[in-house]
Amino acid sequence: MDLYGELAWRGLVSGETEGVREALARGPLTGYIGFDPSAPSLHVGSLLVMTALAHMQRCGHSPIAVVGGGTGLIGDPSGKTAERQLLTAEQVEANVQGIRGQLSRFLDFESASAPARLIDNAEWLTKLGAIEFMRDVGKHFSVNAMLAKDSVKRRIESEEGITYTEFSYSLLQAYDFLVLFDRFSCTFQMGGSDQWGNITAGMDLIRRVRGARTYGLVLPLITTASGTKFGKTEAGTVWLDPTLTKPYEFYQFWLNTDDRDAPKYLKFFTFLSRDRIAELEAASGREPEKRIAQRELAREVTRLVHGDSAAAEAEAAARKLFSGDVTAMSLQELLQVFPNVPSSTARYAAEGWPVVDLLASCGVTSSKGEATRLIRSGGIYVNSRRVTDEKERVRPEQAIEGQLFVVRKGKKDNFLIRIVPD
RNA sequence: GGGGAGGUGGCGGAGCGGUCAAUCGCAGCAGACUGUAAAUCUGCCGCCCUAGUGGCUACGGAGGUUCGAACCCUCCCCUCCUCUCCA
Numbered sequence: 279m280d281l282y283g284e285l286a287w288r289g290l291v292s293g294e295t296e297g298v299r300e301a302l303a304r305g306p307l308t309g310y311i312g313f314d315p316s317a318p319s320l321h322v323g324s325l326l327v328m329t330a331l332a333h334m335q336r337c338g339h340s341p342i343a344v345v346g347g348g349t350g351l352i353g354d355p356s357g358k359t360a361e362r363q364l365l366t367a368e369q370v371e372a373n374v375q376g377i378r379g380q381l382s383r384f385l386d387f388e389s390a391s392a393p394a395r396l397i398d399n400a401e402w403l404t405k406l407g408a409i410e411f412m413r414d415v416g417k418h419f420s421v422n423a424m425l426a427k428d429s430v431k432r433r434i435e436s437e438e439g440i441t442y443t444e445f446s447y448s449l450l451q452a453y454d455f456l457v458l459f460d461r462f463s464c465t466f467q468m469g470g471s472d473q474w475g476n477i478t479a480g481m482d483l484i485r486r487v488r489g490a491r492t493y494g495l496v497l498p499l500i501t502t503a504s505g506t507k508f509g510k511t512e513a514g515t516v517w518l519d520p521t522l523t524k525p526y527e528f529y530q531f532w533l534n535t536d537d538r539d540a541p542k543y544l545k546f547f548t549f550l551s552r553d554r555i556a557e558l559e560a561a562s563g564r565e566p567e568k569r570i571a572q573r574e575l576a577r578e579v580t581r582l583v584h585g586d587s588a589a590a591e592a593e594a595a596a597r598k599l600f601s602g603d604v605t606a607m608s609l610q611e612l613l614q615v616f617p618n619v620p621s622s623t624a625r626y627a628a629e630g631w632p633v634v635d636l637l638a639s640c641g642v643t644s645s646k647g648e649a650t651r652l653i654r655s656g657g658i659y660v661n662s663r664r665v666t667d668e669k670e671r672v673r674p675e676q677a678i679e680g681q682l683f684v685v686r687k688g689k690k691d692n693f694l695i696r697i698v699p700d
Numbered sequence: 701g702g703g704g705a706g707g708u709g710g711c712g713g714a715g716c717g718g719u720c721a722a723u724c725g726c727a728g729c730a731g732a733c734u735g736u737a738a739a740u741c742u743g744c745c746g747c748c749c750u751a752g753u754g755g756c757u758a759c760g761g762a763g764g765u766u767c768g769a770a771c772c773c774u775c776c777c778c779u780c781c782u783c784u785c786c787a
Contacts, residue, residue: 504738506727530736537737567735600736648729650751651744657730688729690736 281337285495287552288545290330292471292498295481301466301493302339306392309334309466310342310458312399312451312473313381315350315373319519320380322509322531325547325579326497330468331394332384332549340392342464343381345374348403349450367400374398380518383583395462399454406453415453416446418486419479424448448479455480456487465492471499500546503538518583525584526618529592530690532576533569537562540571548578591618599684599692603662609679612694621694624683630673633658633665642685642693652687659686 282299285291301307311331313324320328331341347370378396385394424445455477458464467477477494484492500508509516516531517523523531535543541559544550550558562571580589595615598607622640624631636642637649637658652658653668660672661684674697677683683695 534736537735540737565735566737569735569737572737596736645747646749647747648745652730655730655743688731688736 281334281339284333284337285330285497289542290326290333290497290546291495293474293496295478295494297491298466298493298495302337306338306340307466308340308342308458308462308464309468310344310455310464311468312344312346312349312454313377315345315347315370315377315398317517318369318373318376319517319522320377321518322516323500324518325583326500327468327470328381328384329547329549330497331381334468335385335389335392335394336549338392339466340394340462341385342395342397342458342462343385344454344458345377345396345398347371347374347398347400349399349447349454370400376519380583383585397458399457402457403450403453411449411453414487415449415456415483418483419449419452423482424479448476449483451476452479452483455492456483459484459488459490459492465490466494467492468495468497471496503536520584520588524618524620525580525588525592526595526615527620528584529576529580529589529596532579533572533596534690535572535575537566537571540575544571544575544578548575548582550574550578588618591615595619599686600690604684605661605678607678609681612678612682612684616694616696619692619694621696623696623698626674626697626700628674630671630676633660633670633672634668636672636683636695637685640685640693640695642687642695657688660684662686 280303282291282302311327313320313327331343334341347367350370381394381396385396387394387396455464455467467473467480469477474494474496477496481492481494484490502508511527511531515523516528518528520528532543540562541555544555544558548555558571558574562569577589577593580592584592591614595618598604598611598615599619601607604612620641622642624636624640633653634646634649637652638644638646642658643649643652649658650668653665656664656666658665661676661678672683674680677697681697683697685693685695687693
């Protein structure tokens with residue numbers, strides 16, 4: 279299938295420049311997407327853009343993932359000392375490495391026909407001098423035109439205004455596109471819908487200095503049916519890095535998707551076929567309580583990001599922990615699940631631990647006060663038994679096979695606490 | 701640089717000498733109902749404890765006035781608006 283058609287039925291086309299469809303149909307081309315390395319890991323929000331890159335490659339085009347090691351350095355100009363900038367450069371470098379690993383699951387860097395590439399724009403941006411930049415890039419931009427861009431116009435009309443740095447940021451990204459055009463004949467750029475202005479700026483630059491036509495396509499902003507931010511849980515951002523967000527938590531995030539969002543997310547984040555998704559949607563409509571679409575979504579996305587075995591383990595862990603009575607499970611079963619689930623340890627104490635202390639010190643709650651509150655409102659379970667008295671003690675003999683507690687907070691957050699010798 | 705406005709809990713935004721750990725809205729958490737969904741309703745939503753007309757830390761920072769300050773004074777830091785003229 280051609281890329282445009284693929285993206286279109288999935289609802290991934292939020293905006294496109296003229297001729298994109300035809301250009302993509304005409305034959306393989308090289309396209310790129312930029313990633314911001316400001317965090318040590320990408321998060322589920324970045325997934326949409328990652329799948330877009332993967333679709334590109336699947337449809338025979340060569341994808342380039344550009345990590346913004348250069349643009350990232352000027353992205354946040356507020357109050358940075360020279361020293362911090364150096365640190366930031368190192369961090370960015372580390373982040374780039376992490377991101378490469380995450381992207382590699384989605385891209386094939388070894389493909390003979392359409393190999394993927396990962397490049398850091400610091401490679402050329404940090405070498406670009408101000409004078410050179412102004413002469414070679416700046417002179418091709420009309421401030422009048424820049425001011426007319428929605429993103430800029432909105433900021434200029436707003437209370438906060440816009441700084442010179444931010445105003446000129448799009449020129450740097452435009453320059454990226456030019457560099458990629460020169461080096462790899464890259465003629466296509468995708469990005470989130472917020473990237474529209476930056477993408478067209480690059481296209482304009484290439485047209486002016488090389489006389490070539492290029493194309494852009496932007497993806498929609500992900501929304502949730504209930505109007506909350508996509509990609510956040512109680513614990514914060516849902517990261518792709520398994521040490522930051524355990525595969526089990528990752529799986530749970532997707533499993534808890536709103537019914538109304540599930541079909542949309544299946545199209546966005548999985549590579550399942552149109553028929554398969556329609557089937558899942560229909561099944562969900564018939565028996566929503568079975569959460570068929572959510573289960574498939576969670577399984578697929580966890581597989582894509584963490585691999586088959588991690589996904590299977592996460593799924594198994596979820597099934598076990600939500601099966602009802604965890605005390606019916608053997609220690610061995612629970613220990614299998616252990617590395618996947620948020621967990622902690624408690625030093626053995628013959629006399630036990632006050633529940634509130636245990637909850638706070640193991641990180642189930644952020645303070646004793648919160649633990650007390652949760653118990654009072656009936657939201658804490660130890661080994662499937664609701665704790666009703668905040669003064670209660672949890673005793674080691676209550677542990678499963680003397681070693682493990684399964685603490686549940688609310689309806690869906692499980693923690694494992696293992697007793698270790700004093 | 702001159703002039704103006706302002707910095708309060710995750711965010712927005714009240715408060716303008718005591719009854720303020722701070723109205724309210726959003727977000728968040730829990731409970732009920734369910735399907736580990738949504739909506740709705742209820743409760744909670746700085747930290748500590750012996751859980752109370754308890755202790756501690758907080759309203760940009762540092763001092764000061766006062767029996768008492770988020771609220772008044774001084775200095776400092778930061779943010780935003782504005783600066784041809786007229787209105």
